[in-house]
Amino acid sequence: xxxxxSDSPEEMVQKLLAGDRRAAARTxxxxxxxxxxxxQVMKLVYPHAGKSMVIGLTGSGGSGKSxxxxxxIRRYRDQGKRVxxxxxxxxxxxxxxxxxxxxxxxxxxxxxxGVYIRSMGSRGYLGGLARSTSDVVRIMEAMGNDVVIVETLxxxxxxxxxxxxxxxxxxxxxPNMGDDIQAMKAGIMEIADIIVLNKADLDGAILCLRSLxxxxxxxxxxxxxxxxxxxxxxxxxxxxxxxLQGINELMKTIRDxxxxxxxSRAIDEVQAKRIEQELGLVFKDEVQKFIFKGxxxxxxxRQYIKAIFEGRTDPYSxxxxxxxxxxxxxxxxxxxxxxxxxx
Amino acid sequence: xxxxxSDSPEEMVQKLLAGDRRAAARTxxxxxxxxxxxxQVMKLVYPHAGKSMVIGLTGSGGSGKSxxxxxxIRRYRDQGKRVxxxxxxxxxxxxxxxxxxxxxxxxxxxxxxGVYIRSMGSRGYLGGLARSTSDVVRIMEAMGNDVVIVETLxxxxxxxxxxxxxxxxxxxxxPNMGDDIQAMKAGIMEIADIIVLNKADLDGAILCLRSLxxxxxxxxxxxxxxxxxxxxxxxxxxxxxxxLQGINELMKTIRDxxxxxxxSRAIDEVQAKRIEQELGLVFKDEVQKFIFKGxxxxxxxRQYIKAIFEGRTDPYSxxxxxxxxxxxxxxxxxxxxxxxxxx
Numbered sequence: 202x203x204x205x206x207s208d209s210p211e212e213m214v215q216k217l218l219a220g221d222r223r224a225a226a227r228t229x230x231x232x233x234x235x236x237x238x239x240x241q242v243m244k245l246v247y248p249h250a251g252k253s254m255v256i257g258l259t260g261s262g263g264s265g266k267s268x269x270x271x272x273x274i275r276r277y278r279d280q281g282k283r284v285x286x287x288x289x290x291x292x293x294x295x296x297x298x299x300x301x302x303x304x305x306x307x308x309x310x311x312x313x314x315g316v317y318i319r320s321m322g323s324r325g326y327l328g329g330l331a332r333s334t335s336d337v338v339r340i341m342e343a344m345g346n347d348v349v350i351v352e353t354l355x356x357x358x359x360x361x362x363x364x365x366x367x368x369x370x371x372x373x374x375x376p377n378m379g380d381d382i383q384a385m386k387a388g389i390m391e392i393a394d395i396i397v398l399n400k401a402d403l404d405g406a407i408l409c410l411r412s413l414x415x416x417x418x419x420x421x422x423x424x425x426x427x428x429x430x431x432x433x434x435x436x437x438x439x440x441x442x443x444x445l446q447g448i449n450e451l452m453k454t455i456r457d458x459x460x461x462x463x464x465s466r467a468i469d470e471v472q473a474k475r476i477e478q479e480l481g482l483v484f485k486d487e488v489q490k491f492i493f494k495g496x497x498x499x500x501x502x503r504q505y506i507k508a509i510f511e512g513r514t515d516p517y518s519x520x521x522x523x524x525x526x527x528x529x530x531x532x533x534x535x536x537x538x539x540x541x542x543x544x
Numbered sequence: 545x546x547x548x549x550s551d552s553p554e555e556m557v558q559k560l561l562a563g564d565r566r567a568a569a570r571t572x573x574x575x576x577x578x579x580x581x582x583x584q585v586m587k588l589v590y591p592h593a594g595k596s597m598v599i600g601l602t603g604s605g606g607s608g609k610s611x612x613x614x615x616x617i618r619r620y621r622d623q624g625k626r627v628x629x630x631x632x633x634x635x636x637x638x639x640x641x642x643x644x645x646x647x648x649x650x651x652x653x654x655x656x657x658g659v660y661i662r663s664m665g666s667r668g669y670l671g672g673l674a675r676s677t678s679d680v681v682r683i684m685e686a687m688g689n690d691v692v693i694v695e696t697l698x699x700x701x702x703x704x705x706x707x708x709x710x711x712x713x714x715x716x717x718x719p720n721m722g723d724d725i726q727a728m729k730a731g732i733m734e735i736a737d738i739i740v741l742n743k744a745d746l747d748g749a750i751l752c753l754r755s756l757x758x759x760x761x762x763x764x765x766x767x768x769x770x771x772x773x774x775x776x777x778x779x780x781x782x783x784x785x786x787x788l789q790g791i792n793e794l795m796k797t798i799r800d801x802x803x804x805x806x807x808s809r810a811i812d813e814v815q816a817k818r819i820e821q822e823l824g825l826v827f828k829d830e831v832q833k834f835i836f837k838g839x840x841x842x843x844x845x846r847q848y849i850k851a852i853f854e855g856r857t858d859p860y861s862x863x864x865x866x867x868x869x870x871x872x873x874x875x876x877x878x879x880x881x882x883x884x885x886x887x
Binding site for chain 2: 240243244247248261469472473476477479480483484485487488489491492502505506507509510512515516517518519520521523524526527528529
């Protein structure tokens with residue numbers, strides 16, 4: 202095979218926009234390596250993104266998110282839609298985790314040119330997994346995917362940040378998750394637009410549904426947008442197709458929520474929130490890179506750690522000192538100024 | 545009840561160092577509210593911290609971490625040691641989650657002056673949960689607790705950051721967690737100093753032990769420090785005390801790991817890594833606060849979001865523009881300069 206020549210960011214993005222899957226893969230790898238070209242590429246990608254339906258599926262490992270996604274992919278493909286999947290869950294079959302049987306099931310899609318799947322490792326993102334995922338979803342949008350599905354574990358702040366990328370957030374629970382449901386309630390429940398009780402053929406499903414209904418009532422009362430998050434029972438894994446349950450209802454409910462967003466114009470609010478989130482993530486990342494670059498190679502960091510270790514100072518004093526070196530103290534963005542070019 | 549008067553940071557820390565639990569509670573609440581006094585308090589606390597044994601217990605909701613911690617507390621108390629517990633898991637009985645029976649069990653400790661328990665909500669920390677937890681552990685150390693136990697869910701980058709606070713990290717697994725074990729493997733397995741298979745009386749425990757042994761072999765081979773993480777089977781919840789299993793062994797293994805750290809001087813490395821981690825967390829937090837303060841009230845943020853929304857610019861260009869306002873471009877900490885006071 203010929204050695205891949207190094208394209209310019211412009212060439213890479215051009216190919217990606219034309220649907221070149223290898224160019225997309227190279228672009229995403231570039232993101233993961235936190236190359237200097239990162240922002241340059243994203244500036245080119247960004248104007249072409251934002252036209253897809255973005256669905257988030259979140260739930261703990263083993264809840265069957267991937268099986269549900271598998272069904273969604275198939276149905277959207279039947280409608281002729283192009284589908285992108287970003288898997289942030291390391292136990293997901295899409296990421297190479299989970300059981301061998303699952304992985305084989307998903308390889309079917311890897312032969313389909315209308316499906317583009319990418320998994321995000323949980324390490325090696327200087328700017329954090331949330332920023333990288335956000336960028337990758339934008340790339341999937343720019344590639345022309347009609348639907349982009351993001352699969353996450355749904356625990357921790359990083360994950361909550363990631364879910365904000367989605368327009369429609371589906372929380373996947375199972376009857377046997379016990380205490381995990383309580384963990385889920387903290388933070389995730391209120392932002393779930395659709396709640397799925399998967400593996401609804403398991404013992405205890407009915408009891409679990411009852412208890413969920415009460416929780417959902419409370420979570421809904423916390424929402425400001427007036428959307429009443431439906432609770433759907435599904436069976437996404439079954440030996441026989443006729444034993445599957447709730448997949449059509451899930452498809453319909455996602456469509457309902459999307460229609461609600463567009464008819465009520467709530468979609469604008471959702472998009473604005475996503476942009477706000479993106480701004481925050483890119484911000485943090487760039488500031489860290491800036492300071493990291495300034496400290497690099499000075500041996501200063503080691504000196505600071507040694508001084509704290511020996512009790513001569515503390516992290517709070519060190520940070521104050523370093524920040525005064527890098528930041529223009531008292532700086533404030535002027536109300537009247539701003540980017541000459543854009544605003 | 546008389547209204548609490550507002551102590552100065554010096555007074556508050558003085559009381560906290562003397563073991564005043566209410567002063568400790570007020571100090572931690574101050575942290576949670578991200579008050580301006582935050583760093584001032586932490587600078588006073590820091591010199592008195594760092595002398596405790598810090599143990600991390602991490603594992604998914606329902607794995608029985610809290611029951612194990614309950615046994616550890618009792619045994620350390622029998623040795624006359626003071627114990628602090630920081631619960632970051634929202635499903636933990638320490639946090640008010642989990643089953644009613646559990647909560648009642650833990651209330652026994654709340655009557656004991658030698659045990660100080662604090663739970664961290666998963667929201668409202670501008671600087672992130674990891675930084676707040678790190679600060680609270682320092683406060684628990686400064687209070688004079690001989691042992692500080694940190695309980696976390698162990699998923700997501702935030703959690704991995706939190707675990708780095710601990711000198712001895714205990715990963716708690718159960719035979720029935722299925723796919724979650726694979727999720728755990730990504731990132732957590734390599735940093736676990738002790739692996740506990742709790743609920744070892746459940747079906748499938750022996751099969752699970754076998755499979756874990758292989759995984760641990762691989763994880764150990766990734767470690768640089770030469771410590772071979774032991775695998776312990778426990779039963780931390782049982783109707784009869786004689787049905788409990790492995791608690792003594794867990795106590796002994798924690799002691800072994802601590803002895804190993806001190807005898808091999810690896811403890812210095814662990815402490816240095818913790819300081820490096822703290823520096824990073826305080827850094828991120830302070831930078832965010834700084835920029836947030838600069839943007840606040842200018843209406844600029846809304847303008848930026850609108851401009852991106854309307855396609856006139858993108859997050860990457862906006863961040864570049866804003867950063868050029870705040871950052872001294874080309875700044876580099878000078879090798880020879882530094883804090884006059886400390887270094």
